[in-house]
Amino acid sequence: MLLMDSAYDLFIEKGFHKTTIAMISKHAGLGKGTFYLYFRDKEDVRDSIIVQKSAQILQAAMDDLEKKRQGLSFYERLIRMTDYIIDYLTENKELFKFISKSMGMVLISESDNDGVESKHLMDLEEVIRGLLKKSQVKLKDQKMFIYTIIELVNSTCYSPIVSGVPFTMDEYKPFLYHAIKLLTDDQVISE
């Protein structure tokens, strides 16, 4: 979608707030009014972009996992997927910046348009649940475990990936994956 690509470019380049609808339309080579034929406002494109990009990443991570059909343990699958996403976002720092900032805003936003955020979370949750099923594993507190892992990874990796502080992602990865192992081992009941 022409307008979404245009908006994405500008959001990445100038940030959400400094991007105007006039700029988005012009950059897309379209008239200002055309924007309103497809989106209600700037928030609307942003949400669409987040949904789109998130789905893309997730899909790629899953495709990658499919390649190795061999009997991996739940932890191995989880880490492989996490690793894929982290590497992807490291290659696309600006995308991570954008998605993270926006997700933060959605959460904070006054109006109840967290439909985006929850949809996004739900997708990831669903995927991890799939991993559990494939590995024939059950967890003590599945919902809380998944929620905790997602938030943990997302929040701890942001700064290392985006700005390399207080450590680089390479420095931090072993610690993080070890932490995930501790939490996973504690949770697994049947295999």
Place this chain on the structure above:
Amino acid sequence: MLLMDSAYDLFIEKGFHKTTIAMISKHAGLGKGTFYLYFRDKEDVRDSIIVQKSAQILQAAMDDLEKKRQGLSFYERLIRMTDYIIDYLTENKELFKFISKSMGMVLISESDNDGVESKHLMDLEEVIRGLLKKSQVKLKDQKMFIYTIIELVNSTCYSPIVSGVPFTMDEYKPFLYHAIKLLTDDQVISE
């Protein structure tokens, strides 16, 4: 500070973006121009407020910890402090919403002694380091551990506290504290 209090009220009530400088000044009972005598712009007040409020919370949490001088373990101290802060933010959801993005950031407290202005750099990391010292404990990867705990708590508690989803804070606390225990036990080397 009159203007900071006024701004805080309005940021909490209407959100940052929907609050105008005119509103802040008026609500403070001051003229619009007066605002610019004390702050450069809206971001400026916001930052000052975050610094102030964060320092207050941290100070209160530490004061609370001082009450119990008895020999608590590092984990017990850490949880007690965490618990205090979580409870405080639960009572002040709007404050949490407001400062959330900036938690973990450097906190600066200002105190005027005898006309001398001294600045204390004091952040959560520093505080936790103090806890370690008091408990005479050493960790394998101190810096990473502290970073991980702060991000973990901040990111996982946000949604439960602010909107009670996907679980209430009361439901989630046992899981979270157990996770912290796992990570702590794995890290502690000498006591």
Place this chain on the structure above:
Amino acid sequence: MLLMDSAYDLFIEKGFHKTTIAMISKHAGLGKGTFYLYFRDKEDVRDSIIVQKSAQILQAAMDDLEKKRQGLSFYERLIRMTDYIIDYLTENKELFKFISKSMGMVLISESDNDGVESKHLMDLEEVIRGLLKKSQVKLKDQKMFIYTIIELVNSTCYSPIVSGVPFTMDEYKPFLYHAIKLLTDDQVISE
């Protein structure tokens, strides 16, 4: 005419200014471009509607008058017609609101006979002149009298009919008709 009906509905419902050409076309089940095949702009449809509706009312009032062929006096005919129109507009307040500014204007009715298009110029003045002829009555200042009566009725009845202030139409009618009687009696010379 599909578009005129659609426009009429919307003008009545939302008012002229708040109705857009897009709405008119859509409500008519037609494409936006089709509108321009039949009308130049919004004013154009509005004028056509006014002409159509006015002609309808007048025609209905005259048909009603035809029913009673008995020898009515000029005043009786005039009042009967006035009364019919007032009642009609009371039943169709929104229509009155809409065409009010244009009442007293020239009305054009269009009829197609054998492919021949003939235009009848037919306005209220003409109709009243017809009444005079039928009643075999002459007035001192015919043109001024007719003009005055039309403006008087139109302007005084607007508010009572549309909003019932400063009195309801039922309260006001006796006064108005009495006033018309005074003016008529003063004018009639030969009967």
Place this chain on the structure above:
Amino acid sequence: MLLMDSAYDLFIEKGFHKTTIAMISKHAGLGKGTFYLYFRDKEDVRDSIIVQKSAQILQAAMDDLEKKRQGLSFYERLIRMTDYIIDYLTENKELFKFISKSMGMVLISESDNDGVESKHLMDLEEVIRGLLKKSQVKLKDQKMFIYTIIELVNSTCYSPIVSGVPFTMDEYKPFLYHAIKLLTDDQVISE
């Protein structure tokens, strides 16, 4: 008031709809934003202008009446005032056009901002009531009489004054005043 004068000039020159707020501000030698310091929107200035101008005319008419303190009858006073206003509006056709059109619009307007119109009417009504008191006269249906006279004069004089059709004001005046005499004589009970 600078902005009101500016708006008045432009409303008269280009009409209400074709006048923009930017034009009003610029013509007044002020910034665009300044307009909003004093008026909510275009309707707001228009209403203020109508109130102002109407009050001015009425005041002038009353001042004129004061000159002749001699014992005039109610009809004589009423006509003198009417005559003064008609002459004034004839000298200021554009003003009459503007006030009349606007009043028409206010009446037709969807929202209930007929506060203007009614205030205007009430003022005139009040004045005529004063005339009655001064002349020590009572009428059978005072309220209806006043309402009818105001509407009659306003609606019948518009076209003659503004465009001289279907007759000039000079041609029409005798007829109109005679009609007013008929209605007045019929109403007066005690003198």
Place this chain on the structure above:
DNA sequence: TATGAATGAGGCTTCATTCAT
């Protein structure tokens, strides 16, 4: 210090109108 009227850049949004199909 304190004020608040004035500013005008800047963004948003609507909608009549065109035109290729």
Place this chain on the structure above:
DNA sequence: TATGAATGAAGCCTCATTCAT
């Protein structure tokens, strides 16, 4: 005839910021 995506002029309105007092 009929369409409807695309256009962009046109207007609206807000609000951070300045400045004379």
